[in-house]
Amino acid sequence: MSYFDILKKDETSKARNGVIHTAHGDIHTPAFLPIGTKGAVKSVTAEELKFWGAEIVLANTYHLWQRPGDGLIYKAGGLHSFMNWKGPIFTDSGGFQVFSLSKMRKVMEAGVTFQFDLDGRTEILSPEKSVDIQANLGSDIALILDDFPGYPFEYERSKESIALTKRWAERAIKEFQKIIIDGDPINPGQKLWGIVQGASFPDLRKQSALDMVALGFEAFAIGGVAVGEPHKEMMLAVEASIPHLPETSPKHLLGVGTPFNIVQAVARGCDTFDCVIPTREARHGRLYISQKLKVKSEKSVVEGYTTINIQNEQFKEDFTTIDSACDCYLCLNHTKAYLRHLFATGEPLAIRLATMHNLKFYLNLMGKIRKAIQYDYFDEMVKSYYEHKTEK
RNA sequence: GGGCGGUUCGUAUAGCGGCAAUUACAUCGCGCUGUAGACGCGACGGCCUUUCGGCCUCCGGGGGUUCGAGUCCCUCACCGCCCA
Numbered sequence: 001m002s003y004f005d006i007l008k009k010d011e012t013s014k015a016r017n018g019v020i021h022t023a024h025g026d027i028h029t030p031a032f033l034p035i036g037t038k039g040a041v042k043s044v045t046a047e048e049l050k051f052w053g054a055e056i057v058l059a060n061t062y063h064l065w066q067r068p069g070d071g072l073i074y075k076a077g078g079l080h081s082f083m084n085w086k087g088p089i090f091t092d093s094g095g096f097q098v099f100s101l102s103k104m105r106k107v108m109e110a111g112v113t114f115q116f117d118l119d120g121r122t123e124i125l126s127p128e129k130s131v132d133i134q135a136n137l138g139s140d141i142a143l144i145l146d147d148f149p150g151y152p153f154e155y156e157r158s159k160e161s162i163a164l165t166k167r168w169a170e171r172a173i174k175e176f177q178k179i180i181i182d183g184d185p186i187n188p189g190q191k192l193w194g195i196v197q198g199a200s201f202p203d204l205r206k207q208s209a210l211d212m213v214a215l216g217f218e219a220f221a222i223g224g225v226a227v228g229e230p231h232k233e234m235m236l237a238v239e240a241s242i243p244h245l246p247e248t249s250p251k252h253l254l255g256v257g258t259p260f261n262i263v264q265a266v267a268r269g270c271d272t273f274d275c276v277i278p279t280r281e282a283r284h285g286r287l288y289i290s291q292k293l294k295v296k297s298e299k300s301v302v303e304g305y306t307t308i309n310i311q312n313e314q315f316k317e318d319f320t321t322i323d324s325a326c327d328c329y330l331c332l333n334h335t336k337a338y339l340r341h342l343f344a345t346g347e348p349l350a351i352r353l354a355t356m357h358n359l360k361f362y363l364n365l366m367g368k369i370r371k372a373i374q375y376d377y378f379d380e381m382v383k384s385y386y387e388h389k390t391e392k
Numbered sequence: 393g394g395g396c397g398g399u400u401c402g403u404a405u406a407g408c409g410g411c412a413a414u415u416a417c418a419u420c421g422c423g424c425u426g427u428a429g430a431c432g433c434g435a436c437g438g439c440c441u442u443u444c445g446g447c448c449u450c451c452g453g454g455g456g457u458u459c460g461a462g463u464c465c466c467u468c469a470c471c472g473c474c475c476a
Contacts, residue, residue: 037427058426096426117428143426195426226425234425254426261425276427283430284423313420351430 003191003218004250012379014242014269017370020219020250022088022140023189024080025055029250030266030373032366033058033090033274034359038067039083042279043352044359046085052328052356053363056088056140058274061133062097062125066116070136078138078186090274091139093130093195095146095223096255107147107164127168128175131192135179138187141219144172146195148224153199153233161224162197162208169194169215193252195223200233202240209244219250222270226255231387235264242269259288259305259365260387266369267382278358283351285311285343288361289323293386304386305361308336310354315340328360329353 001021008017020027034041034049037060041049049057059079064070076082079089098105098112106113111126127145134142146165149157176192179185194217198204212220222241225234238253245251253270256262262273278288291306308315310322318336330339330353342350372378 033426035427037429042427042430060427063427090426092426097428100426100428146426221426223426228425252426257425275425277425280427280429280431281424284432286424309422311421346430348430 002248004248006248008374010267010373010378011376013267013382015266015369015373015378016269016271017373018250018271020088020271022056022191023187024086024088024140027055027088027272028370029271030262030366030369031055031272032262032362033272034362035060035274035276035279036083036085038063039073039079041355041359042283043348043355046083048356049085049359050087052360053367054087054359056090056272057085058090058092059083059137059139060092060094060097061130061137062092062094064137065094065133066118070133074136074138074186078136080138080187088140089137090141090252090272091134091137091143092254093134093143093145094125095130095143095148098125099148099150109164109167111145111168112147127172131172131175131179135176135183135185135187135190138185138190140187140190142176142190142192143221144169144192144195146197146223148197148227149199151228153201153229155199155201155204158197158199158201158204158224161199162204162211165195165197165208166211166215169212169217173215191219193217193219193221195221195254196241196245197224198237198240199224200229200236200240202236205237205240206244209241213245217249219252220245221252221254223254225253226257226261226275231261231264234261235268238265238268238270258387259362260385262365263369263382263385267378278362279355281307282354282358285309285350285354287322287354288358290325290361290364292325303381303384310336310339311343312340322357323361326357326360326364328357330357 004018004020006016006018010016018029020029033056034054036057039059041057064073073079073082080086098114111124113122113124115122125145130145145168147161149161180190194212194215196205196208196212198208222238225237250271251269252272253265255275256265256273257275258277286307286309289306289308291304293304315336320336321331322336323331339350339353372381
């Protein structure tokens, strides 16, 4: 059995249905990974996630290293045991946090010097350290530490970042072999994935992809996207990376994205996605709602989605369901007016219900995509699945 | 009856003569893409203006001093505390 099996290839695009086999179970792709940064998807339980159809969650090296510490999680028997999530876990390398939340970040050959945001102490995150931490966490999918520039993209800076990412990858692999292959790891089935960088420059993306393939990775993440760039540039980055990676390898698009981004990226060959949008926006009162639109000139039904801010005054006396096409607990049991009331009064249940709904929306979306690929109408879905507003 | 304190945006407050006037909460709206977080930003007297801005109304009522008053003076009303 190979690591990744392709079950069905779409005839009209690069989309495919597949299964990633991990030490803690299978992941049916295209898949969405709910984000559980600190070992919890905010406000919901592991059991609920499983019930809604999530097959894998993402946790974060940076945050868990800082607190409670990877050593403690190792003692707990690994992150699966610690958070009681029995399915696969994907861990970010910490590279993104060092990029996004440290003011004191300094990228050097050895690694990244930065200050922890909680207590201000200075630390160095090196490629080896990131692998060590992730080994202690015992995740099923670990990422190499990568370097990447923010947006707007600059060619020279991006060129440096793919070169540094490659050198760091070599060191990460050595460390990974030392621990996972020659040592006594908590999760012997852990896999280390490479990361393709290169902003939206086709030649850099190609070079970075070839570097990662040459280093022998079996699976890849596409990084450096979802940092503020327009949709078109994001897709350009994907299109420039995918052709240079083995078709038979699973590909993750880091940090993406909106439902529209995801449908478009699946069509370009991406298999898995993670994003804070459904959970973060739920806490801020924004709910994703499926929408069937009819286009005047055609008879076909166009499927898309929209969002609402449930805290808006217009929902004060709206006693209808949030999304009549949704099968989540919120939509089956409560009205818009009630959820608005829960937000207005600061009831913790508001966040839980909204999070449930948005996650179910995303997980249902992935189910629709897999079904569309399986039954040969994915091309129709791509054409009809509109963003709820015009992409910038 | 006497003394003191108070009355400013829905509520609570700030405000040593140049003020459409502080802050908090509430209200309303927007944002969120490998989680700096259950958070951030904006509006919040009215009208007009694309912006700069302009006009009107405004700090319990009335009167006064002043170039100019939420701010100083007089007076009335109401509220609170204290003394009779």
